[in-house]
Amino acid sequence: MPVQIKISEETFTPRQQAVLTAALDLLVENGDGLTMTAVARRASCSKETLYKWFGDRDGLLTATVQWQAAKVRMPTVDRSHLSAKVLRESLEQFARDLLTTIVGEVSITLNRTAITHAAQEKDSLGNIVLENGPLAIRRRLKPILEAARDARLLRFNSSEDAYRTFFGLVVRDVQIRLLLGDKALTQSNVEANIEADVKAATDQFLALYGAKANI
Amino acid sequence: MPVQIKISEETFTPRQQAVLTAALDLLVENGDGLTMTAVARRASCSKETLYKWFGDRDGLLTATVQWQAAKVRMPTVDRSHLSAKVLRESLEQFARDLLTTIVGEVSITLNRTAITHAAQEKDSLGNIVLENGPLAIRRRLKPILEAARDARLLRFNSSEDAYRTFFGLVVRDVQIRLLLGDKALTQSNVEANIEADVKAATDQFLALYGAKANI
DNA sequence: CCGCTGGCGTACCGTACGGTACGGTTCCGC
DNA sequence: GCGGAACCGTACCGTACGGTACGCCAGCGG
Numbered sequence: 001m002p003v004q005i006k007i008s009e010e011t012f013t014p015r016q017q018a019v020l021t022a023a024l025d026l027l028v029e030n031g032d033g034l035t036m037t038a039v040a041r042r043a044s045c046s047k048e049t050l051y052k053w054f055g056d057r058d059g060l061l062t063a064t065v066q067w068q069a070a071k072v073r074m075p076t077v078d079r080s081h082l083s084a085k086v087l088r089e090s091l092e093q094f095a096r097d098l099l100t101t102i103v104g105e106v107s108i109t110l111n112r113t114a115i116t117h118a119a120q121e122k123d124s125l126g127n128i129v130l131e132n133g134p135l136a137i138r139r140r141l142k143p144i145l146e147a148a149r150d151a152r153l154l155r156f157n158s159s160e161d162a163y164r165t166f167f168g169l170v171v172r173d174v175q176i177r178l179l180l181g182d183k184a185l186t187q188s189n190v191e192a193n194i195e196a197d198v199k200a201a202t203d204q205f206l207a208l209y210g211a212k213a214n215i
Numbered sequence: 216m217p218v219q220i221k222i223s224e225e226t227f228t229p230r231q232q233a234v235l236t237a238a239l240d241l242l243v244e245n246g247d248g249l250t251m252t253a254v255a256r257r258a259s260c261s262k263e264t265l266y267k268w269f270g271d272r273d274g275l276l277t278a279t280v281q282w283q284a285a286k287v288r289m290p291t292v293d294r295s296h297l298s299a300k301v302l303r304e305s306l307e308q309f310a311r312d313l314l315t316t317i318v319g320e321v322s323i324t325l326n327r328t329a330i331t332h333a334a335q336e337k338d339s340l341g342n343i344v345l346e347n348g349p350l351a352i353r354r355r356l357k358p359i360l361e362a363a364r365d366a367r368l369l370r371f372n373s374s375e376d377a378y379r380t381f382f383g384l385v386v387r388d389v390q391i392r393l394l395l396g397d398k399a400l401t402q403s404n405v406e407a408n409i410e411a412d413v414k415a416a417t418d419q420f421l422a423l424y425g426a427k428a429n430i
Numbered sequence: 431c432c433g434c435t436g437g438c439g440t441a442c443c444g445t446a447c448g449g450t451a452c453g454g455t456t457c458c459g460c
Numbered sequence: 461g462c463g464g465a466a467c468c469g470t471a472c473c474g475t476a477c478g479g480t481a482c483g484c485c486a487g488c489g490g
Binding site for chain 1: 436437438439440
């Protein structure tokens with residue numbers, strides 16, 4: 001059973017969002033040096049309020065990650081007008097969004113935090129990030145791939161494999177190297193190459209899965 | 216300048232290796248609940264000895280990761296007898312080793328620890344894991360790819376791009392999902408598919424970069 | 431004007447853990 | 461056999477931080 005994501009119903013008040021913003025900022029700046037005292041001071045609120053609103057430190061962390069992760073937006077594609085051109089542009093848009101997100105400091109911080117969390121028995125943060133990261137992409141991309149197959153634009157047996165190949169072609173070793181703090185991969189350095197990488201990944205994906213007319 | 220890896224000169228005594236083993240075991244079992252007291256108790260040594268040998272907690276952690284990461288062995292390929300068959304087998308061997316390593320609990324733990332570490336200003340662990348993970352593969356794979364290009368078995372402009380594509384095709388979303396604790400990806404579950412994934416990734420890589428005779 | 435509620439600031443408590451000190455024991459060179 | 465080094469076990473210290481309690485003020489309904 002997948003994790004219940006209930007952003008819509010569980011709305012935060014503006015004041016609470018300010019607190020969450022402060023928490024996220026601290027997380028991004030300070031690594032995991034996120035202490036309740038620091039958040040309270042940054043947000044100009046009392047620790048008692050934090051505990052009242054979020055229960056405990058984990059609750060604050062979860063709320064922060066959940067609130068931020070839900071902000072990631074996926075491109076929407078009209079499946080009814082699928083042509084080779086539209087398909088390519090859609091794939092490029094997915095690749096661009098994916099790369100742009102992954103490279104961002106917020107994403108790096110959230111993934112690091114969730115991974116740190118997963119290193120203990122806790123997996124809630126990992127699930128949230130998964131659900132709003134790789135799995136969200138999978139959910140959005142698979143129908144498009146299948147529609148493209150139906151339109152004879154792509155050929156594959158398993159849409160799952162096709163999605164994962166696309167993911168691999170786009171992300172490559174960028175994410176793990178960023179998470180590990182590879183200094184050879186500065187953010188600006190990677191950002192400058194996003195367009196070229198997007199194009200290359202799409203070309204490669206279409207070369208592998210496209211009907212020959214679309215290569 | 217890359218990180219200096221000096222395992223060979225900086226040899227640990229058997230007793231010290233036993234301590235490092237205990238530390239690694241605790242790391243794998245307990246997530247990052249690695250306390251000096253726990254290591255001392257597990258290894259039946261005194262905390263004073265730990266501090267004497269490793270300086271501080273970070274030193275112990277670094278020694279553990281470094282010692283373990285250096286154990287990863289890469290396949291060696293004879294570049295002089297490169298045929299299409301040998302190339303394919305070499306690529307499959309790389310893919311197999313990479314996947315097998317990534318899936319292992321030790322690798323997951325080490326990567327998580329290094330990423331947690333990188334979330335603070337510390338990047339030493341990240342560098343060690345990088346150097347013995349992705350970058351080690353790059354170092355070993357690139358010469359082979361270039362030799363294959365010289366032998367007209369592969370075609371590409373940038374061996375860097377070729378390596379990164381190979382990495383992406385092999386790893387896909389497996390590593391990040393494992394790091395995030397995706398329960399849909401049990402270790403045994405993934406292990407069962409390694410052979411098929413290895414073959415698929417190699418096929419795809421050769422389809423993209425192989426001279427047509429080798430597809 | 432009064433009392434109540436929500437929230438700020440701060441002081442406080444308990445605990446976990448990094449790091450140190452010290453007494454006791456084993457082992458090795460002499 | 462003896463002195464010393466290495467090391468074990470444990471008690472101890474300081475601090476950082478999660479979590480709680482309390483005093484205070486502002487706003488607001490009556």
